[in-house]
Amino acid sequence: MTLSSMNPGDVATIVSIHTDEALHQRLLAMGFRVGKHIELIRKARFSGPLQVRIGTTDILLRKIEAEKIMVQA
Amino acid sequence: MKKIALLGMPNTGKSTLFNRLTGSASRVGNWPGITVELLSGKILLGSEMVEIIDLPGIYDMHGFSEDEQVVRHFLHDNVPDLALIILNATQIERQLSLLLQLKQFNLNMIVLLNMADEAKKLGITIDAAKMSAAMGIPIFLLSAKYGSGYPEALQAITKTLRYSTPGMPETLRSQLEQDEHIEHEMARILQQSVQIPARLSDNLTTRLDSFMLHPWLGLPIFFGIMYLLFQAIFFFGQPLQAGVNETFGWLREAAIAPLLSSLPAALQGLLLDGVYNGIATVAAFVPLIVLFFLFMAIVEDTGYLSRAAFLMDALMSRMGLDGRSFVMLLMGFGCNVPALMGTRVMRSRSLRLLSMLVIPFSLCSARLQVFVFISAALFSPKAAPLVLFSLYLFSFASAILTAMLFKRFYPNSEPFVLELPPYRFPTLRQMVMRGWHEVYQFLHRASKFIVAGVVLVWLLTNLPTSAAPASADTWAGILGAWLHPLFAPIGITPDLTIALIFGFVAKEIVIGSLAVIYGLSGQALSGAMALQLDWVQAYSFMLFTLIYTPCLTTIATLRKESNSAGFMWFSIAWSLALAWLLSFAFYQVARALGY
Numbered sequence: 001m002t003l004s005s006m007n008p009g010d011v012a013t014i015v016s017i018h019t020d021e022a023l024h025q026r027l028l029a030m031g032f033r034v035g036k037h038i039e040l041i042r043k044a045r046f047s048g049p050l051q052v053r054i055g056t057t058d059i060l061l062r063k064i065e066a067e068k069i070m071v072q073a
Numbered sequence: 074m075k076k077i078a079l080l081g082m083p084n085t086g087k088s089t090l091f092n093r094l095t096g097s098a099s100r101v102g103n104w105p106g107i108t109v110e111l112l113s114g115k116i117l118l119g120s121e122m123v124e125i126i127d128l129p130g131i132y133d134m135h136g137f138s139e140d141e142q143v144v145r146h147f148l149h150d151n152v153p154d155l156a157l158i159i160l161n162a163t164q165i166e167r168q169l170s171l172l173l174q175l176k177q178f179n180l181n182m183i184v185l186l187n188m189a190d191e192a193k194k195l196g197i198t199i200d201a202a203k204m205s206a207a208m209g210i211p212i213f214l215l216s217a218k219y220g221s222g223y224p225e226a227l228q229a230i231t232k233t234l235r236y237s238t239p240g241m242p243e244t245l246r247s248q249l250e251q252d253e254h255i256e257h258e259m260a261r262i263l264q265q266s267v268q269i270p271a272r273l274s275d276n277l278t279t280r281l282d283s284f285m286l287h288p289w290l291g292l293p294i295f296f297g298i299m300y301l302l303f304q305a306i307f308f309f310g311q312p313l314q315a316g317v318n319e320t321f322g323w324l325r326e327a328a329i330a331p332l333l334s335s336l337p338a339a340l341q342g343l344l345l346d347g348v349y350n351g352i353a354t355v356a357a358f359v360p361l362i363v364l365f366f367l368f369m370a371i372v373e374d375t376g377y378l379s380r381a382a383f384l385m386d387a388l389m390s391r392m393g394l395d396g397r398s399f400v401m402l403l404m405g406f407g408c409n410v411p412a413l414m415g416t417r418v419m420r421s422r423s424l425r426l427l428s429m430l431v432i433p434f435s436l437c438s439a440r441l442q443v444f445v446f447i448s449a450a451l452f453s454p455k456a457a458p459l460v461l462f463s464l465y466l467f468s469f470a471s472a473i474l475t476a477m478l479f480k481r482f483y484p485n486s487e488p489f490v491l492e493l494p495p496y497r498f499p500t501l502r503q504m505v506m507r508g509w510h511e512v513y514q515f516l517h518r519a520s521k522f523i524v525a526g527v528v529l530v531w532l533l534t535n536l537p538t539s540a541a542p543a544s545a546d547t548w549a550g551i552l553g554a555w556l557h558p559l560f561a562p563i564g565i566t567p568d569l570t571i572a573l574i575f576g577f578v579a580k581e582i583v584i585g586s587l588a589v590i591y592g593l594s595g596q597a598l599s600g601a602m603a604l605q606l607d608w609v610q611a612y613s614f615m616l617f618t619l620i621y622t623p624c625l626t627t628i629a630t631l632r633k634e635s636n637s638a639g640f641m642w643f644s645i646a647w648s649l650a651l652a653w654l655l656s657f658a659f660y661q662v663a664r665a666l667g668y
Binding site: 025026027030031042044048054055056058059062065 | 166197491
């Protein structure tokens with residue numbers, strides 16, 4: 001499933017990242033690496049951004065970007 | 074002189090460390106290979122002067138963002154004698170990747186693990202000596218905010234600088250793609266020297282966020298905070314601004330005017346009403362900018378700005394902007410100038426430019442003065458508040474329309490992937506430093522331009538010398554008459570056109586200029602305007618005043634912040650065109666309806 005379909009409180013493992021290179025680099029630097037645990041903290045209203053936690057870092061990203069990240073519960 | 078470059082990811086406290094190192098002795102300057110200006114400062118280390126350069130925060134040495142390119146080009150053309158790498162100790166597990174990338178460049182470097190105090194609170198233990206041995210780089214733990222560990226680090230920097238620098242290999246670019254290797258290296262070093270508790274214990278942030286980012290309460294709290302901020306800037310700013318104006322007025326009467334009294338009248342006017350008033354205009358902005366950035370430092374450094382982005386993004390992304398643009402747009406209702414400067418938090422240039430195009434439509438406090446005066450003069454006490462409210466609506470509508478129209482010309486290249494830092498409170502030192510730096514940059518960048526503009530408008534409204542000031546015989550009057558075919562269809566008389574020319578300098582002087590033009594002031598001026606104008610003309614004039622270029626200071630700030638005269642001209646042209654079109658539509662429709 002994709003990161004965007006997770007619910008608040010869910011924890012999953014990153015399986016793959018399908019983005020262009022610029023976004024991929026940024027995600028890597030933020031700690032998005034295959035095999036890492038990721039927790040969905042909350043979603044903003046009106047299909048706004050998602051707040052996720054990887055390790056010690058909390059990150060905001062838009063739904064459209066979260067759809068490109070595959071995770072496994 | 075030896076150069077030290079500060080390098081690190083965003084949110085590592087790099088700027089705090091820079092301020093601690095350089096104190097207030099910093100300046101902005103240009104560097105070979107890059108087009109953006111960087112902050113640098115010269116300090117005495119040991120027995121020699123060294124220059125410290127604050128590079129933009131980057132996530133990745135091979136990233137694609139503008140900041141990442143700036144850092145690469147800077148390092149390529151200005152190899153520093155020492156690179157100080159600042160990492161956030163609480164996020165060491167992911168920030169190590171940047172360090173490993175940098176290590177391949179063979180730079181002379183020292184690593185500072187900042188926010189050691191926070192890491193300790195979170196239960197993260199880092200063995201700096203072990204890590205140092207594993208990486209072969211000197212590594213120190215410190216807190217730039219509170220200063221612990223700082224003397225030791227400074228000593229190491231001084232010592233390291235005595236050795237010569239190995240050059241940077243030309244094969245830099247070819248070495249860049251080595252993520253695989255970095256991944257393993259990271260795991261090895263982390264395992265040896267870092268312990269992170271399984272569950273983080275930062276309850277305060279989690280608890281605060283459950284309110285601040287609450288699905289229903291989040292937005293009302295956000296607007297409440299914005300309202301308070303806005304009120305605070307007004308509450309403290311207006312008396313301060315009035316104080317500065319009074320001081321300059323007093324100085325003028327008491328010292329400057331008597332000093333110049335022996336000069337010919339025209340030269341006196343030029344120096345007093347042109348040059349001196351220009352300087353006073355610049356000075357009047359200083360208290361507003363200091364206050365604005367004191368409060369912005371709180372909003373930004375506490376981490377609330379990222380929360381605002383989270384809350385407002387759904388709406389703003391449709392306009393090609395993000396939540397941070399919205400905060401600046403709101404702040405623009407106080408004063409456009411610091412709001413434009415505040416867009417610097419956005420690291421994508423196109424996002425910044427689009428925000429800067431939109432902000433000048435915010436109905437600032439100077440324009441409000443004009444509207445309060447005119448609506449009181451021409452509308453009943455019952456209608457006047459509605460008139461003001463409608464102008465606020467037009468202000469928002471112009472901003473939204475502009476963003477929607479131009480968003481495709483400023484496609485946002487930066488992905489919206491933001492870090493949400495834990496809540497922190499900035500120290501007073503950090504806040505004051507921020508205010509000081511911003512004022513310094515404002516004075517440095519905008520003052521000459523503003524003074525020149527004020528002088529130009531003085532010349533237009535006072536020459537030729539045979540004409541009465543601001544009358545139809547001056548160049549401004551001639552220009553007004555010449556522009557009449559353009560302004561007649563929107564109901565603006567040649568008299569009012571002269572006031573609009575004054576309004577280019579600052580909206581604060583529009584009413585004053587009307588007083589000069591009509592030769593009346595206060596109640597008498599209100600009466601005269603009510604006799605000569607009807608409400609449709611007055612409203613059209615207010616609409617035009619609302620939308621066209623707010624003031625010279627805004628123009629100067631636009632030019633300096635965008636680093637592009639073309640962008641400045643575009644902003645001026647678009648706001649004039651939109652002002653004319655809206656006033657035209659309003660005036661013609663109102664007249665057609667028989668008003």
